[in-house]
Amino acid sequence: MQHVVEVVEHRKGQTRKVTFELATQARDLADRLGGTAHAVVLGSGAAELAEQLKAYPLDAVHVAEDPDVDAYLIDPTIDYVEAVARAVGSAVILVPNTMYGRDVASRIAARLGAGMVADVTGFEVEGGRVACVAPKLGGATITACAFRDGEYGVATVRPNAFAAQSGGAGARVDAIEKPPGRRYAMRIESEVEEASDELGLEEAPVVVSGGRGLGGADPFRTLLKPLADALGGAVGASRAAADAGWVPYSLQIGQTGKTVSPKLYIAVGISGAIQHKVGMRSSGTIVAVNKDGAAPIAEFSDLVVVGDAFAIIPELTKLVEAAKA
Numbered sequence: 001m002q003h004v005v006e007v008v009e010h011r012k013g014q015t016r017k018v019t020f021e022l023a024t025q026a027r028d029l030a031d032r033l034g035g036t037a038h039a040v041v042l043g044s045g046a047a048e049l050a051e052q053l054k055a056y057p058l059d060a061v062h063v064a065e066d067p068d069v070d071a072y073l074i075d076p077t078i079d080y081v082e083a084v085a086r087a088v089g090s091a092v093i094l095v096p097n098t099m100y101g102r103d104v105a106s107r108i109a110a111r112l113g114a115g116m117v118a119d120v121t122g123f124e125v126e127g128g129r130v131a132c133v134a135p136k137l138g139g140a141t142i143t144a145c146a147f148r149d150g151e152y153g154v155a156t157v158r159p160n161a162f163a164a165q166s167g168g169a170g171a172r173v174d175a176i177e178k179p180p181g182r183r184y185a186m187r188i189e190s191e192v193e194e195a196s197d198e199l200g201l202e203e204a205p206v207v208v209s210g211g212r213g214l215g216g217a218d219p220f221r222t223l224l225k226p227l228a229d230a231l232g233g234a235v236g237a238s239r240a241a242a243d244a245g246w247v248p249y250s251l252q253i254g255q256t257g258k259t260v261s262p263k264l265y266i267a268v269g270i271s272g273a274i275q276h277k278v279g280m281r282s283s284g285t286i287v288a289v290n291k292d293g294a295a296p297i298a299e300f301s302d303l304v305v306v307g308d309a310f311a312i313i314p315e316l317t318k319l320v321e322a323a324k325a
């Protein structure tokens, strides 16, 4: 039997959608392994976030509102996660595949002498053994890597790879005892630069994406951005657009880019290649705007608007703005 422990990323209690996706996945995986599902929340705002996590099907949320977690570099976090992992016993540890998550995952794997798989998009369980499904070599191959025999395994999980589903019996909230004193490196000064496009794209309720059909960089600013703004969403792109240098790679959606699952996905001048589809197919409603009504994207769109994007998008933007006024 193995348990599952999620490490929660947040800033002063503000978290990302991936936290709730991992909470849901922790339950699912724990059930398949016959174990229990846990979350670890650390630093200021942890108690408040633990209350939110009660809405998800976890058995326990382990909390430490210790100011040392915010004041020092990552070491106190690793000490706390290790303490929970050792108290819970044999476990798979789930961490979001973000900058923070990758930092935590590699250190906790080293601390626990565990195997680690990065950028996981699925889990297979056979005979109590967990295999992590993860795209490799830029998405050219999909691997299923089992953890070697041992007490612990660590997986960084791709945001938007799993759905978040609330509903649970209300997890118990436990305070974690402070690990015995160590000497840590302190953060004297910090400057935070928001990678707003990166965060915005994966969290946005609406994504307006452009492809080769837009023919250049300008339409992303003059055509798609106004529509995305009117809808309260973010701009994304196909790889063809990123490869052409029209947008940064941080906007690329698909097998070798980001996975998004907004309520509404509008694909403009995108043909719908399989590598693009895998990054957006779980979106709520998919609308395609394409000159070619027989483009592959039509097969998995809820609505296809056949015509020239340069004529359709400005009109659509005006209608959305008028509806809001």
Ligand SMILES: Cc1cc2nc3c(=O)[nH]c(=O)nc-3n(C[C@H](O)[C@H](O)[C@H](O)COP(=O)(O)OP(=O)(O)OC[C@H]3O[C@@H](n4cnc5c(N)ncnc54)[C@H](O)[C@@H]3O)c2cc1C
Pocket: 138, 139, 140, 210, 211, 212, 213, 214, 237, 238, 239, 240, 241, 252, 253, 254, 255, 256, 257, 258, 268, 269, 270, 271, 272, 273, 274, 275, 276, 279, 289, 290, 291, 292, 295, 307, 308, 309, 310
């Ligand atoms: C290993 C690998 C990984 C890949 N990873 C990704 C990935 O992560 N993401 C990704 O997107 N791709 C990825 N690709 C590339 C993918 O196969 C396609 O080449 C790419 O998605 C095509 O981009 P596109 O739809 O913008 O361009 P195209 O396929 O050229 O489609 C352009 C579309 O625009 C339409 N159009 C043209 N003019 C207009 C207009 N004025 N108005 C409206 N519509 C118009 C056309 O009818 C056409 O359907 C990958 C490929 C490989 C081999």
